[in-house]
Amino acid sequence: MKIKHILSIAALALGLYACSDDYLDKEPLSEITAENFFNTEADLKLYTNSFYRMFPSTSIYDGDAITDNIIQNELSEEMRGARLVPTSGGGWDWAYLRDINFFLQEYEKSEEENAKAHYGGVARFFRAYFYFDKLQRFGAIPWYGEPIDPKDSETLTKPRDSRQFVVDKILEDLDWAIANMRAEQNVYEITKYTALALKSRVGLYEGTFEKYRGIEGYGKYLNASVAASEELINDSPYKLYSSGSPDDDYRNLFNSHDAIADEIILSRAYSETLNIGHNVNYYTTTSSYGRPGMPKDLVDSYLNADGSRFTDQANFDQIFFTEEVADRDPRLFQTIRTPGYTRKGEAIERAPNLGATVTGYQIIKYVTEPVYDTNGQSITDLPLLRFGETLLNHAEAKAELGTLTQEDLDKSINLLRARVDMPGLILDAANSDPDSFIADQYVGVVGANKGVILEIRRERRIELYMENFRWDDIVRWKAGETLTQPIRGLxxxxxxxxxxxxxxxxxxxxxxxxxxxxxxxxxxxYQLESDTFLDNQGLITPHPDYENRTFDENKDYLYPIPRVELQLNPNLEQNPGWQ
Incomplete structure (x- = not known):
C-alpha cells in the first residue's frame, strides 16, 4: 500500500496532472476536460491523488524549528522578530484551491455513486485543509467555493470574508466529508477518520484562538472539536500504539520505517526503494546542518518518573546532566540522547554530541539506523494526524469549556501517560496547586481550570514534540511572549x-x-567563549547575541500578505501592524 500510494502520486506529478500555475482564474488541467474525464472511480481517485502534494514533505517539524521547541545554530525570523513583508510568495498561493474547486464542479457527472460520495469528501477535506492552513497563516481570507471566471474581476478582487465565516465553511466541508467518506483505516489515504481528526484540530485551534482574544462565540468551535474527538475515541479502530514496553514504545512509534497504523491516522510515506526520503537523521546527527537541540526549559518541564515536578526542587537548573535526566518521564530519554542511548540497530552507547546540538540536548525522535544518515535518505514515515493528538485535543477543549471531568482525563491524557508508565493526571490536584514554572510560560491562563490547562499544555508540548504544532499552539494561546524567554542548554x-x-x-x-x-x-x-558560551549560572547559552528578543503582540501572530497581492487586489487589507 505504501509503495502503491507513492507511485500513484508520482505518476500524476510526471504528467497526468499538468497544472502548476498560481492564479485562481487559470484552466486547472491542460489535457483533462469535463467531457473526457470524471466518469469512473479511477478518474476521481487519480485527480484527487494530486492533492496529497499539499502535505508537508521533508519539513514536517518546521512548526517546532521556528519556535522555542527546537533551537538551531541560527534563530528563525519568528524567534528574532525579524520577519519582513515579502514582495511575492510568502505562502499566498491559491493553485490547489482552483484545482479542488474545479473537481467539485465536475465530479458530479460520474454515475458511480459510492465513489462520487467518497471522493467528493476527499476533495472537501483538502479544501478544508487548504483553508485552515491559510487561516492559521494570514487570519481572515477570501472564501472561494467554486472556480472563477477569468472575466469576473469583481470576484477575483473580493475582500476578505470574516474569520468566523471561513471557519464555518471549513467545518461545513469536513462535516460533509465525515458523512460521505468511507470509514476505512488507511494510513496513507484520506478517509472519514482523517476528516474527524482534522475537525478535532480545527475546532480546538479556532476555539482557543478566539477565547484568548475575548471573541464571543468561541464555544461552538470547542464543542465541534469535542464532538469529533469523541467520535474518534468511541467509534473508530484507532488506539495508542503499545507493545507493553514503556521504555521503548514512544520512541519506536516514531522510528518505525512504516507508519504504525494502530495510532497513526494519516502519514507521509517515504521509500528507500523509490529513493524518496527526508533529512531527519542528517539534521539531528551532523555538525554541519542546523545543530538542533531541545531547550532546557522544555527538559525541565518533563515530570519525574513518580509524577512529581522536577522544578519543585531547589537549584533544579544547576543539576549535572546525568542526574538531571535520571528517573524522569520516559519520553525524555526516548526524545533526546541520555545515558544508555544506542542508535537503532546498534549496541554502542553514545553520549550527546555537542557538535551536533547547540543546547547539548541532542534530539533522537524519528532517528533510525546510521545507514540513513546521508542528507535526504531517511525513510521513516512522518505522521500528519495521529490518535495521540486527538486525545490531547479532547482534554484541552473540554478544559477550556469548563466541562472536563476526571473520566475525560482517564480516557485521554492518562492513556498517553500510561503508555510510558507515568502516574495519571488528577483533575482536582492539578487545579488546587497549579505549577508556577509552567504558569510563568503562559500568563494568560486563569480561572478555576488553570492548573489542569497548564498540565495539558505541558503534556501537549512533550507528547507532540517535533510534530509541527508548537508555532500554531503559541499563536492560538496568544502566548507569543514565550518566544522571548532566555534560551539555555546543558x-x-x-x-x-x-x-x-x-x-x-x-x-x-x-x-x-x-x-x-x-x-x-x-x-x-570545546573552547569556552568561542565554541561554547555559558551564562553566570553555568548554562549553555546558544545565542548570546539574541538575549533581548521581542515579540510584537499587535502583529506577530499573523504573517503579512505579499505586496504584489495587495496591488493586484486593492480590496485586500494588509494584516495589522504590517502596513
Whole structure:
C-alpha cells in the first residue's frame, strides 16, 4: 500500500496532472476536460491523488524549528522578530484551491455513486485543509467555493470574508466529508477518520484562538472539536500504539520505517526503494546542518518518573546532566540522547554530541539506523494526524469549556501517560496547586481550570514534540511572549572534564585559552567563549547575541500578505501592524 500510494502520486506529478500555475482564474488541467474525464472511480481517485502534494514533505517539524521547541545554530525570523513583508510568495498561493474547486464542479457527472460520495469528501477535506492552513497563516481570507471566471474581476478582487465565516465553511466541508467518506483505516489515504481528526484540530485551534482574544462565540468551535474527538475515541479502530514496553514504545512509534497504523491516522510515506526520503537523521546527527537541540526549559518541564515536578526542587537548573535526566518521564530519554542511548540497530552507547546540538540536548525522535544518515535518505514515515493528538485535543477543549471531568482525563491524557508508565493526571490536584514554572510560560491562563490547562499544555508540548504544532499552539494561546524567554542548554560548572554517560569515562572537555596538548580521540573538546558560551549560572547559552528578543503582540501572530497581492487586489487589507 505504501509503495502503491507513492507511485500513484508520482505518476500524476510526471504528467497526468499538468497544472502548476498560481492564479485562481487559470484552466486547472491542460489535457483533462469535463467531457473526457470524471466518469469512473479511477478518474476521481487519480485527480484527487494530486492533492496529497499539499502535505508537508521533508519539513514536517518546521512548526517546532521556528519556535522555542527546537533551537538551531541560527534563530528563525519568528524567534528574532525579524520577519519582513515579502514582495511575492510568502505562502499566498491559491493553485490547489482552483484545482479542488474545479473537481467539485465536475465530479458530479460520474454515475458511480459510492465513489462520487467518497471522493467528493476527499476533495472537501483538502479544501478544508487548504483553508485552515491559510487561516492559521494570514487570519481572515477570501472564501472561494467554486472556480472563477477569468472575466469576473469583481470576484477575483473580493475582500476578505470574516474569520468566523471561513471557519464555518471549513467545518461545513469536513462535516460533509465525515458523512460521505468511507470509514476505512488507511494510513496513507484520506478517509472519514482523517476528516474527524482534522475537525478535532480545527475546532480546538479556532476555539482557543478566539477565547484568548475575548471573541464571543468561541464555544461552538470547542464543542465541534469535542464532538469529533469523541467520535474518534468511541467509534473508530484507532488506539495508542503499545507493545507493553514503556521504555521503548514512544520512541519506536516514531522510528518505525512504516507508519504504525494502530495510532497513526494519516502519514507521509517515504521509500528507500523509490529513493524518496527526508533529512531527519542528517539534521539531528551532523555538525554541519542546523545543530538542533531541545531547550532546557522544555527538559525541565518533563515530570519525574513518580509524577512529581522536577522544578519543585531547589537549584533544579544547576543539576549535572546525568542526574538531571535520571528517573524522569520516559519520553525524555526516548526524545533526546541520555545515558544508555544506542542508535537503532546498534549496541554502542553514545553520549550527546555537542557538535551536533547547540543546547547539548541532542534530539533522537524519528532517528533510525546510521545507514540513513546521508542528507535526504531517511525513510521513516512522518505522521500528519495521529490518535495521540486527538486525545490531547479532547482534554484541552473540554478544559477550556469548563466541562472536563476526571473520566475525560482517564480516557485521554492518562492513556498517553500510561503508555510510558507515568502516574495519571488528577483533575482536582492539578487545579488546587497549579505549577508556577509552567504558569510563568503562559500568563494568560486563569480561572478555576488553570492548573489542569497548564498540565495539558505541558503534556501537549512533550507528547507532540517535533510534530509541527508548537508555532500554531503559541499563536492560538496568544502566548507569543514565550518566544522571548532566555534560551539555555546543558549545565556545566565551568571548565573541566565531564562524563555525560555516567560510565566513568570522560566525554567532554571544556577549556579556556589554548586547546589542551594531550587531546584524546573520542573526547569532545570545546573552547569556552568561542565554541561554547555559558551564562553566570553555568548554562549553555546558544545565542548570546539574541538575549533581548521581542515579540510584537499587535502583529506577530499573523504573517503579512505579499505586496504584489495587495496591488493586484486593492480590496485586500494588509494584516495589522504590517502596513
Amino acid at each position: 549545565y556545566f560548572s565551568g571548565p573541566g572534564e565531564y562524563d555525560l554517560t555516567g560510565d566513568g569515562e570522560i566525554n567532554v572537555v571544556l577549556y579556556e585559552g589554548e586547546r589542551p596538548d594531550n587531546v584524546i580521540t573520542g573526547i569532545q573538546y
